[in-house]
Amino acid sequence: MQFIEQELKDVKQRCTEKVEGSEVEACVSAMVRVRIRRTKFKDVTVCLQFPKDYPNRPLVVELKSKTLPDKLLDGLSRLCEKECAEKHLGREQVLLTLKFVRTFIDENPLCVCSDEISRTKRMLSDGDDCKLKQKSGLVLLRACQGLYFIDVKLSLPDTYPEEQVGVELRGSNFPKLFNRIFMGNAIEIARRCVEPPIKKRPKDPPFVPQKSLLPVTKYLINDCVKYCATQVCALCKKACFPDDPKNVEKGELEYNYAEKVYCGHLFHYGCMDAYMKIPPFQGGKQCPNADCKKRIYHNKWRATPEVAEARWAHAQAKDRELAEVVDFLVD
Numbered sequence: 001m002q003f004i005e006q007e008l009k010d011v012k013q014r015c016t017e018k019v020e021g022s023e024v025e026a027c028v029s030a031m032v033r034v035r036i037r038r039t040k041f042k043d044v045t046v047c048l049q050f051p052k053d054y055p056n057r058p059l060v061v062e063l064k065s066k067t068l069p070d071k072l073l074d075g076l077s078r079l080c081e082k083e084c085a086e087k088h089l090g091r092e093q094v095l096l097t098l099k100f101v102r103t104f105i106d107e108n109p110l111c112v113c114s115d116e117i118s119r120t121k122r123m124l125s126d127g128d129d130c131k132l133k134q135k136s137g138l139v140l141l142r143a144c145q146g147l148y149f150i151d152v153k154l155s156l157p158d159t160y161p162e163e164q165v166g167v168e169l170r171g172s173n174f175p176k177l178f179n180r181i182f183m184g185n186a187i188e189i190a191r192r193c194v195e196p197p198i199k200k201r202p203k204d205p206p207f208v209p210q211k212s213l214l215p216v217t218k219y220l221i222n223d224c225v226k227y228c229a230t231q232v233c234a235l236c237k238k239a240c241f242p243d244d245p246k247n248v249e250k251g252e253l254e255y256n257y258a259e260k261v262y263c264g265h266l267f268h269y270g271c272m273d274a275y276m277k278i279p280p281f282q283g284g285k286q287c288p289n290a291d292c293k294k295r296i297y298h299n300k301w302r303a304t305p306e307v308a309e310a311r312w313a314h315a316q317a318k319d320r321e322l323a324e325v326v327d328f329l330v331d
């Protein structure tokens with residue numbers, strides 16, 4: 001008992017100095033409770049109990065946090081107990097354990113999103129990959145579909161999730177236009193997680209920043225790579241992208257160039273161009289996918305229904321004239 005009394009005194013005196021960001025909440029022989037805070041979200045309360053025969057047996061460790069994932073806390077508690085059992089038997093264990101927790105939080109910046117990382121890993125299939133660079137707070141994601149892929153670097157700021165995850169393209173064999181769409185939307189998805197909407201409706205609850213990593217990985221894996229690489233053009237019923245990315249059409253005005261329209265569906269440029277020039281035009285041309293039918297917006301086809309109608313009528317008249325000339329020549 002004397003040993004514990006001495007250690008408790010020691011903890012009270014030296015904890016704040018020895019363990020950065022710590023605050024002793026309770027320090028009695030029944031329990032030691034210390035809160036360790038690095039940021040608003042990297043905030044954990046360490047509860048320690050002395051077992052019988054202490055210090056010849058390891059401390060009993062329990063971690064609590066309103067912000068860190070439960071699974072991570074469970075794993076870290078077991079790790080603390082293992083450290084005590086393997087390295088610190090026979091001596092004071094409290095400060096060593098608190099220091100161990102602090103170091104873990106400092107050296108594992110991805111601890112705040114360990115739940116999002118495991119959910120991302122569960123979405124992966126053949127060829128996909130998710131590597132963690134724990135010390136630099138990076139997640140390296142590769143998403144594939146057939147021979148198509150994108151490599152993206154996701155970086156977590158220390159203030160995550162209050163600040164959004166950084167998104168950067170490292171490699172891809174999709175056309176440039178698609179890479180721009182993928183990155184632009186991914187950054188926008190992350191931004192919306194942390195910035196309140198400009199137009200607030202009166203009944204909306206107060207805005208709280210949300211974790212942005214999982215929404216971004218979900219979008220990149222499912223809505224970008226898996227979706228785009230397998231899309232079929234509803235007009236010609238053929239794949240929008242060839243099986244081999246080497247054969248992707250790069251010319252923006254070539255027939256087989258893949259286009260993404262406002263609703264998200266993909267078409268061949270040539271198929272869409274022909275479709276946009278035939279009636280009906282009223283109310284704007286609709287997406288040819290039967291279950292979509294949304295109006296088509298695209299900067300390559302900006303004519304209003306009236307202009308499109310007039311152009312079509314003009315083309316028809318020209319065809320008739322031509323037909324008469326042909327008739328005349330034939331007669």
Ligand SMILES: [Zn+2]
Nearest residue numbers: 233236268271
């Ligand atoms: Zn087509």
Ligand SMILES: [Zn+2]
Nearest residue numbers: 263265287292
């Ligand atoms: Zn559509």
